[in-house]
Amino acid sequence: MRYAVLGTGEVGRTLGGRLVELGHEVTLGSRTKDNPLAREWATAEAGRAHAGTFAEAAAAAEVVINAVGGRVALEALGAAGAEHLDGKIVVDVSNPLAFEDGEPRLDPVESDSVGERIQQAFPHARVVKTLNTVDVQVMVAPGRVPGEHNVFVCGEDTGAKQQVTALLAEFGWPARRVLDLGGIRSARAVEMYLPLWLALSQRFGNADFNIEVRRPG
Amino acid sequence: MRYAVLGTGEVGRTLGGRLVELGHEVTLGSRTKDNPLAREWATAEAGRAHAGTFAEAAAAAEVVINAVGGRVALEALGAAGAEHLDGKIVVDVSNPLAFEDGEPRLDPVESDSVGERIQQAFPHARVVKTLNTVDVQVMVAPGRVPGEHNVFVCGEDTGAKQQVTALLAEFGWPARRVLDLGGIRSARAVEMYLPLWLALSQRFGNADFNIEVRRPG
Numbered sequence: 001m002r003y004a005v006l007g008t009g010e011v012g013r014t015l016g017g018r019l020v021e022l023g024h025e026v027t028l029g030s031r032t033k034d035n036p037l038a039r040e041w042a043t044a045e046a047g048r049a050h051a052g053t054f055a056e057a058a059a060a061a062e063v064v065i066n067a068v069g070g071r072v073a074l075e076a077l078g079a080a081g082a083e084h085l086d087g088k089i090v091v092d093v094s095n096p097l098a099f100e101d102g103e104p105r106l107d108p109v110e111s112d113s114v115g116e117r118i119q120q121a122f123p124h125a126r127v128v129k130t131l132n133t134v135d136v137q138v139m140v141a142p143g144r145v146p147g148e149h150n151v152f153v154c155g156e157d158t159g160a161k162q163q164v165t166a167l168l169a170e171f172g173w174p175a176r177r178v179l180d181l182g183g184i185r186s187a188r189a190v191e192m193y194l195p196l197w198l199a200l201s202q203r204f205g206n207a208d209f210n211i212e213v214r215r216p217g
Numbered sequence: 218m219r220y221a222v223l224g225t226g227e228v229g230r231t232l233g234g235r236l237v238e239l240g241h242e243v244t245l246g247s248r249t250k251d252n253p254l255a256r257e258w259a260t261a262e263a264g265r266a267h268a269g270t271f272a273e274a275a276a277a278a279e280v281v282i283n284a285v286g287g288r289v290a291l292e293a294l295g296a297a298g299a300e301h302l303d304g305k306i307v308v309d310v311s312n313p314l315a316f317e318d319g320e321p322r323l324d325p326v327e328s329d330s331v332g333e334r335i336q337q338a339f340p341h342a343r344v345v346k347t348l349n350t351v352d353v354q355v356m357v358a359p360g361r362v363p364g365e366h367n368v369f370v371c372g373e374d375t376g377a378k379q380q381v382t383a384l385l386a387e388f389g390w391p392a393r394r395v396l397d398l399g400g401i402r403s404a405r406a407v408e409m410y411l412p413l414w415l416a417l418s419q420r421f422g423n424a425d426f427n428i429e430v431r432r433p434g
Contacts, residue, residue, distance in 0.1 A: 111322070146431055147429070188412055213427075214426060
């Protein structure tokens with residue numbers, strides 16, 4: 001499969017690297033054509049790894065992964081170009097987090113979410129929110145954490161959620177551990193989990209954890 | 218121990234009933250002296266179960282449990298009277314939830330929380346936020362859900378959190394399953410988990426579930 005990973009931060013490079021490892025063709029997209037992190041990444045990964053602008057990455061891809069921060073997601077996807085997103089699966093793994101005066105704050109929050117904003121801004125994209133509830137190292141290697149812990153998918157397009165569930169299985173998340181929370185509106189629920197994730201991360205002193213939803217039967 | 222449980226809804230009556238069952242003296246507090254639900258509850262439980270106003274309940278208690286909704290918590294505790302809360306443990310199990318046009322909404326949210334507001338309004342109370350992340354039936358009978366699933370405590374007073382952890386053990390939550398998230402500010406984190414709880418509850422069609430935090434070692 002041909003993937004665009006938008007964002008050259010740790011999340012983008014880690015997801016991109018794992019996808020290349022799995023045999024996919026990946027273009028790491030950035031604001032500018034000559035982003036040194038993206039160039040370096042493409043050189044290190046070699047073969048199936050490429051670097052380009054957001055638009056070049058999206059144009060070449062069958063599936064687009066938003067790996068820039070939630071607060072700049074619309075801008076990055078806008079630069080990628082609606083014409084390069086139409087009809088494609090857009091996987092949003094972002095959180096709308098920023099630290100203000102040392103305090104973590106989400107924006108949007110509660111009455112809206114990044115996932116919903118992306119779907120609204122790009123109505124012909126098939127947006128699936130997932131993986132934002134775990135650290136990037138856990139995203140691509142869930143075996144770092146013991147147990148039948150879960151990830152979530154939210155989105156309007158059932159077929160897109162099925163395809164993303166298959167991608168998650170490649171990462172190491174079997175389908176039974178992927179909980180479908182319904183439409184893209186439930187992106188609010190998974191984005192608002194972030195403060196609890198941060199509190200747990202602070203308590204444990206690391207990011208190697210996740211939640212397992214337990215219930216009878 | 219002598220408990221006040223403020224609130225005559227399902228949460229208050231269930232927590233109160235379990236405390237009586239455990240051998241404690243409980244006054245179920247309500248806005249008015251002659252609340253029929255509270256009278257009926259006290260009659261049914263008999264012996265160690267009493268009904269009274271918020272102020273009567275708090276005055277008689279060593280520990281006060283806030284079991285009214287998060288949006289009316291300050292009002293109920295105000296009616297209980299600061300002089301009846303000073304120096305006492307105030308356990309807040311509430312969520313600031315209301316449905317507006319069919320949509321669940323939290324208020325306060327993100328930059329504030331019910332737990333913090335209570336501690337700020339009653340600076341001499343020893344506020345501990347806990348149990349708001351599970352259904353009331355799971356609160357008092359965690360064995361309804363399999364596994365080593367967790368609850369959280371947040372608060373400024375370490376001794377108060379220890380005493381509440383002992384109470385949780387009476388309910389069936391061994392100390393190893395009680396995660397201390399630090400000061401009362403982290404009440405934001407556990408209150409903002411509610412939308413994910415609601416999404417899961419909608420998916421499962423019931424409230425018999427909880428999360429287990431998994432990590433290596």
